[in-house]
Amino acid sequence: MKSKFVFFSIIILLLFSNKILADDKALAGADFEYGQHLSGECVTCHNSTGLGQGIPKITGMKTAVFIKKILAYKTKEKKNAVMQMVADRLGEEEINSLALYLSKTK
């Protein structure tokens, strides 16, 4: 009984720590509260109900997808003057915090 418990605990711990390590690696400096605060700038245009027209929904977006898009605006690879300007002043901490918050918001 006891050994079974220790075994499962180790498995769970391993799984959990791997998850944390993976998230940490992808989202350095990410802070949910900061992301929520920063998202105030996004929802002026990106409808928070997801019913926007002409501007895509960004809530619920996977972190990797969001980061890739923002970086493409930063390098001017993606063309939209407003988004290039928005991306321009976002540093890594801001991008990761936004990615974290938006990925967890419906």
Next chain:
Amino acid sequence: MAKITRRSFVGIMAASTTALSMPSIAFGALPRVVVIGGGAGGATAAKYIAKDSKGAVDVTLVEASKRYYTCFFSNLYLGDFRNYGSIGHNYYGLAVNHGVNMVHEWASSVNGAEKKVYLGSGATVSYDKLVISPGIDLKFNSVNGYSPEAQSIMPHAWKSGTQVQLLKNQVKGMKKGGTFVMVPPPNPYRCPPGPYERISMIAHQFKKTNPTAKIVVLDPKNKFSKQGLFMEGWQKHYPGMIEWISADTHGGIKKINTSTMEFETDLDTFKADAASVIPAQHAGRIAMNAGVNKGDWCPIVPTSMQSQADENIYVLGDASIAKSMPKSGFSANSQAKVAANHIRGSLTGSKVFAPRFANTCWSLVATNDGIKVGANYDAKPDKINKTSGFISKTGEDSNLRKATYEESIGWYSGITSDMFS
């Protein structure tokens, strides 16, 4: 229940005092924020303080209208791109989703020393922090011959509502081949590209139903926002219809006569069949009344949007002096989030983040021909400072202009949802 802190204890004391001085509206012991004005600044501030404090701050929004018609996009109503109902919004979302107390009354005065707002009904509301976001009022006498009475003959239509409907009726009813005279306001004013988008939308209306009509613009300025883009669009879509005359060319509007519909300038006297006169502007009356103005507008602390005259009062949007930020709904919404974060921090100890400001103004020149200008700003100790920006280019292809127009529709949906739901 939250434990009694020194701040909430003070709140309880204040509430008790208020309760004694009837008539009054007292909302209990939570820290109290009162917001005057339910537009892009005020509605956003009320929502974000209530939403993010999750009930730890009592928020009251004082707004006379039960249904609010946005000034932005009212030009699109003039051009038949929107119906009037689509630019009207109510406050149920703020009340139901975020617990904002709605008071549909005029705020008549503010006592900063006692932290009280006096309402039109004679009731008072006490506050710990007050947000004033009243938009603009008009300086009717800035144009010789214009007056509050004249606004029904030559509508300014610069505060949305029935004035815009009146203007549209006058545009549609103007005699065939007649002349429409437009007088834009001098700087600084609400919505810098707005008068020129209005000219575009009136021209769009005339092109459909009154193609030999003329529009004469008697500008008190020598240049205007997105000038190259608008002029290119006017030439392309409405050739020969619009004559824009700069201040240096007409030498100043000496007098207007609402009976004869004449506009007297050094250059000539222009006779109109219909007209719109947008006079000079100042901060909404309640801001002047609260004494947070310096001249026509209200100086603010750039990092927080607090009034320079009273640290418990925040001034947002058109009424504030935000230096390089234009007076726009987008700016007001952006400023509201900075103020909301600061207010919540000072009342509940929540984290206060570095202020970030942004603005974009979209304008419609003709069907599927949208243009835009925008900028990022940061807070320097003495002013809100532009850090980067962009503007649409002349000669852009029609697909990009169409995408810009569609983006503006998305923005309208986004900002009104951000303000009201």
